[in-house]
Amino acid sequence: RTGCFCNPGACQWFLGLSNKDIRKQYESGHICSDYNDLIDGVPTGAVRISLGFMTRKTDVDKVITMIEECYLKAPAERLQRLDIAKLPKALLHIPERLKPKLKEICIYPVKSCGAFKIKDAWPLTTTGFLYDRGWMIVDASGMALTQKHQTRLCLIRPIINRHKGTLELTFTGMKSIEVKLEISTEDRNVINASLCQSKVCDDYVSGYDCGDKVANWL
Numbered sequence: 001r002t003g004c005f006c007n008p009g010a011c012q013w014f015l016g017l018s019n020k021d022i023r024k025q026y027e028s029g030h031i032c033s034d035y036n037d038l039i040d041g042v043p044t045g046a047v048r049i050s051l052g053f054m055t056r057k058t059d060v061d062k063v064i065t066m067i068e069e070c071y072l073k074a075p076a077e078r079l080q081r082l083d084i085a086k087l088p089k090a091l092l093h094i095p096e097r098l099k100p101k102l103k104e105i106c107i108y109p110v111k112s113c114g115a116f117k118i119k120d121a122w123p124l125t126t127t128g129f130l131y132d133r134g135w136m137i138v139d140a141s142g143m144a145l146t147q148k149h150q151t152r153l154c155l156i157r158p159i160i161n162r163h164k165g166t167l168e169l170t171f172t173g174m175k176s177i178e179v180k181l182e183i184s185t186e187d188r189n190v191i192n193a194s195l196c197q198s199k200v201c202d203d204y205v206s207g208y209d210c211g212d213k214v215a216n217w218l
Helices: 008-015 019-027 057-072 075-081 094-098 151-155 185-192 212-217
Strands: 105-107 116-118 157-161 166-170 177-180 195-200 203-208
Touching: 008 019, 057 075, 075 094, 116 157, 177 212
Parallel strands: none
Antiparallel strands: 105 116, 157 166, 166 177, 195 203
16 A cells, blocks of 8 residues: 555655645645655655465565665665666656765865865865865874864864965854965975974874964964
């Protein structure tokens, strides 16, 4: 049996349908007890399987196999089983939905701080994503700070603006601060004087001090 089983509210909640979806289905002619299981590729109800005295274990096994093969297998396997040529027009969007898609990229410009989320393309370098873990926060002895001991580091949210050439650090209740993404030629001689050494995972690394302004902010 298919439908909402006289509980449209629960049906809407479980199917994740919006009020707009419900109105659209009604305007398309969907009513209780009809045979419109899909409208524009969106389900109008659920499927209920009833078991009775005459039901055999083989019947149950067939249902379970159908559910596993059609709904629980990996999208790539389900895509292989689809005969796209035989799909009705309302279901032609299904194969595209089963194809893997990259939703977002998260990089961590400052080690142990929050993520910077990217919705489109991002450059790759020989060491990975551009600006990923390009900065770190160190203590007076040059040791890198991590969330193991400073849990609030995760609340520092970096924002990269490649057009402005800045990395902006934000923290709730504080005015943000910016540092340059790249070191200009005229600044290089000055910054070379503030070259510092640090240690990350037993590896010694060299870096440039970004200055007292951002240090005081931190």
